[in-house]
Amino acid sequence: MKILFLLFTWLPIPAECAELRAAFGPDGAERTATLRGTTDLDVFGPVIEAFLQTRPATRIVYEQWGSNDLYALTREDCAKDRSGADLVISSAAHHMVELVNRGCASSHSSAATAGLSPRLEWRDQLWGITREPAVMVYNRDLVAPQDVPRSRFDLLDLLRPAGNPFVGRVATYDIEDSGLGFLLAFSDSLEATTFGGLMEAFGRSGAVATCCSAEIIDAVASGEYLVAYNVLGSYALQRAREDVRLGVVAPEDYTLILTRAAMIPAAATGKDVAEDFIDYLLSDAGRVDLVNADLIVPIEGEDGAQIEVSGAVATLERLVGLTPALLVAMDADKREIFTRRWRNAFPQPARE
Template sequence: MRYLIALAMLVLPELALAADWEDQLIFNPEAEGDRLRVISSTDTVLFAPLIEGFVAQNPTVSVEYLVSGTADIDKRVRATPDAFDIVVSSAMDLQLKLANDGYALTLDDIETPRWAQWHDSLFSFTTEPAAIVINRAAFEGQDLPVTRQGLIETLRERPDVFRGRVGTYDVRQSGLGYLFATQDARASETYWRLMEVMGSLDVRLYCCSGEMINDLADGTILVAYNVLGSYAAVRTEGKNALEVILPTDFQTIMMRTALVSQATQAPDAAEAFIRYLVAGTPAPQESQSSLPPLASPDGSADRETIGLNPALLTFLDDLKRKKFLSAWENAVIQ
């Protein structure tokens, strides 16, 4: 049985002056026990089935689900850590830094592989690749670009078609976009050549995957680079105009992570929620989650799963971040 999802009518007192959420919903609002406050970068349509499954098993708990961008989540949690119980984000580097800086509660005996958690305080629960998504209308009679070099050649050969109609993240604003960009740059110099070509074509810059896919669907753009694969798969399902391409040269794969705020007001319910996510417990049959499960890194040369380790913090260093963003702006903002 699906639980009622109700629009939240009130904002948290701590955030009354900054409640411009992308979405805000309450699950199981009639529950008489704890209310978990979950701040997340995941679109509600993808995450709702997981929450519904959790409250089905924990009927005395309600969940307030607050959606915001990855970089904004980091800022909000640092500013008011007691305003949230659970923090969920696709920006692994920012999450790891939050945990490292003492914002995460340590949980004992969470059954998960060591590579999928950090110091018993940050836990992975999905594995998701970055993808190239195209509008097929622009590729009739043309080979599809299945590698980054192939995409470069495609854009160079038909600049009149693609000028102003290519999209990617604005890595200055998007935490996930910055993570994907830095990992791509570490893996291959092809990334910088691709950014230069996209910049020369007046690339459109976005905050998030959802907006890129919306513009792909209506033809505003014809190619989107580094779209989150899980979003692309869901949003393109049944839409013949769009196609998701996982690059064959190498795939950048992130793990979506969750932590319990050190300042949580409901530690027992919050821990139960993390255990539920990590266990991969299925949602109710009539509302299956669209998020892919956690998968062990296979070690393939063409699949680079971003690890939960100190290397993630490299590009969060102020000087390194400033240097990277300067190089990115020089390539993209032409």
């Protein structure tokens, strides 16, 4: 690990581009690739390092992007047939399905990809590499045990009474700023009978729509918010291990399971490295690395599960699969109708 640390270097980037950019592996490597993703660098960096341990002649430049910006850039690269990233990995799976449908991806098939379930692979061009629940996070010091929401019904009950202590102190992703937030909220709208009630309760109680995972979780820990809704369990668990004030709950009515989607752009010049990395992520060794990075999160009572669960596993999980059904979330008219409904619950300042 010490050797790998020496091979890790920060790279300067313009402020208007990627959020972070770093290189792993030696200068002048025989094989190089650019990976653009939405996963935090400090989370995904160790996975890249583990991959490179047995590939000393390979160098990977990792760029961390917000999901909306990553989608826009990847789509622009595709339209201009421009070489940009050699591999794109995004939590906004609906963006990735749309890009593949648009003809922006390169094909790859291997024994590793053949082992994926049909809902985690599409057209030999898109692969689901993680397993991350959308959870509720709460402040253990400020939320009484009997008030901890175990389901969306519980959350509704907490928000209904006038003058309840949760007014203005429940947070979730802003779906206009976060592609992941949009995907989770849209999936809720298709799945939950509680969705309309939640939107009304969020609006009435002054719930906050904001960015991003780290900021939301930190604000719950500090007590600014009491509960965060639809936060990725991968980030929540990492913080909860460091901070005993944080509790993490998988909603018992159902828990959305996200898979980060990986795609090799059609104009990739480092396709060989991208294919190698995808196969590694889907291998037994790669899965261990993803578990260690909290990017594969058990919630079923398996060894290592640390999320509070009180529902039956058979009815708990709802996988957001990589299927053409996600194209509905990219339809312009449906997005506008859905976003307008969201704005009614979370009023926003006029956007220029």
